Amino acid sequence: MRHLMSPLDFTVEELDRLMDLATDIENNREKYAHVCDGKVLATCFYEPSTRTRLSFESAMIHLGGQVLGFASADSSSAAKGESVSDTIRVISCFADICAMRHPKEGAPMVAASKSSIPVINAGDGGHQHPTQTLTDLMTIRSLKGNLNDMTIGLCGDLKFGRTVHSLINALKRYSGINFVFISPEELRIPDYIRSDILDHNHIPYKEVIKLEDVMPELDILYMTRVQRERFFNEEDYVRLKDFYILTKEKMNLAKENMMVLHPLPRVNEISVEVDDDPRAVYFKQVQYGMYIRMALIMTLLGLDGKEA
Numbered sequence: 001m002r003h004l005m006s007p008l009d010f011t012v013e014e015l016d017r018l019m020d021l022a023t024d025i026e027n028n029r030e031k032y033a034h035v036c037d038g039k040v041l042a043t044c045f046y047e048p049s050t051r052t053r054l055s056f057e058s059a060m061i062h063l064g065g066q067v068l069g070f071a072s073a074d075s076s077s078a079a080k081g082e083s084v085s086d087t088i089r090v091i092s093c094f095a096d097i098c099a100m101r102h103p104k105e106g107a108p109m110v111a112a113s114k115s116s117i118p119v120i121n122a123g124d125g126g127h128q129h130p131t132q133t134l135t136d137l138m139t140i141r142s143l144k145g146n147l148n149d150m151t152i153g154l155c156g157d158l159k160f161g162r163t164v165h166s167l168i169n170a171l172k173r174y175s176g177i178n179f180v181f182i183s184p185e186e187l188r189i190p191d192y193i194r195s196d197i198l199d200h201n202h203i204p205y206k207e208v209i210k211l212e213d214v215m216p217e218l219d220i221l222y223m224t225r226v227q228r229e230r231f232f233n234e235e236d237y238v239r240l241k242d243f244y245i246l247t248k249e250k251m252n253l254a255k256e257n258m259m260v261l262h263p264l265p266r267v268n269e270i271s272v273e274v275d276d277d278p279r280a281v282y283f284k285q286v287q288y289g290m291y292i293r294m295a296l297i298m299t300l301l302g303l304d305g306k307e308a
C-alpha cells in the first residue's frame with residue numbers, strides 16, 4: 001500500500017507514467033469509465049475547498065466509483081474532539097482510498113501512519129499540496145511539451161503558499177529550471193526552501209519585488225493569492241492583499257508564448273480582463289487536475305496495470 005504526501009513520493013519516471021496515464025484518460029474517457037466500479041473514495045476535508053475536493057469526487061465518479069466524506073471539521077466528529085488517527089481508522093472501514101485536507105502541517109501523514117487504505121495529502125497547512133503540484137506539472141507538460149529548460153516566475157504569497165512550496169520541490173528534479181520569485185519582503189519564500197532545496201541543488205534563482213521588471217523573461221508565470229487564513233493579523237493581510245494585480249498592460253510585457261497558471265481560488269491578483277488572453281490557462285489547469293487525480297486514484301489502488 002502506498003500513500004501520497006509529497007510530490008517527491010513519486011520518482012520522475014513514475015510521474016511521467018502518471019501523466020501519460022492522465023493524458024490517455026483525457027483522450028479516451030470511455031475506456032476508463034468503469035475501472036473503479038465498486039470502489040469508494042472518502043474525502044475528509046477539515047479546511048474549505050472547491051477544486052480539490054470536487055475534482056477528487058468528480059475523478060472517482062468518472063472512473064465508475066462512489067464517494068463519501070465531509071467538507072468541514074464542523075460537520076464531522078472532529079468537532080467533538082475525535083483525533084485524525086481515530087477518524088482514519090473509521091474511514092478505513094468504509095472506503096478504499098482517502099483524500100485528506102487539514103490545516104495542521106503533517107496531519108495527513110499522521111493519518112497515513114494509522115490507515116489501512118491509501119491516504120492522499122490534499123493540502124496540509126502551509127506545507128504541501130502534492131495533487132495541485134501534479135496538476136501544475138501536467139498543465140505545463142501538456143501545453144509546453146516538456147518540463148525542462150524554462151524560467152518560472154512565482155508571484156504573490158511565497159511564504160504561506162503551499163502550492164508554491166510543493167511546486168519548487170517537484171521542479172528541482174528537472175533540468176534547466178530557473179526560478180524568479182516575485183513577492184513583497186514579508187512574503188518571501190521560507191529560508192528552508194532557499195537553503196535546503198535551491199542552494200543545496202544549485203538551482204539558479206533570483207528574488208524581486210516588482211512584477212513588471214521580470215515579465216519579459218518568464219516562460220511561466222505562477223500567480224498566487226495572499227493566504228488570508230494563515231495571517232496572524234488582519235491589518236497585515238489588508239496591507240498586502242492587493243500588492244500584485246496582473247492586468248492586460250502587464251501581459252503586454254510578456255512573451256507571446258508565456259503561460260499564466262494559478263492554483264485558484266483567485267481573489268484580486270489577476271484582473272478578469274486577463275481571462276480572455278490565450279496565455280491565461282488557469283481554467284484549463286483545473287481540467288487537467290481532474291485527469292491527473294483519476295490517474296492517481298487508479299495508480300494508488302493498483303488499477304493502472306502496474307505495481308502501486
Ligand code: CP
Nearest residue numbers: 049050051052263264
Ligand atoms: N487549488 C486549490 O487547492 O483549490 P481549493 O482550495 O478550492 O481546493
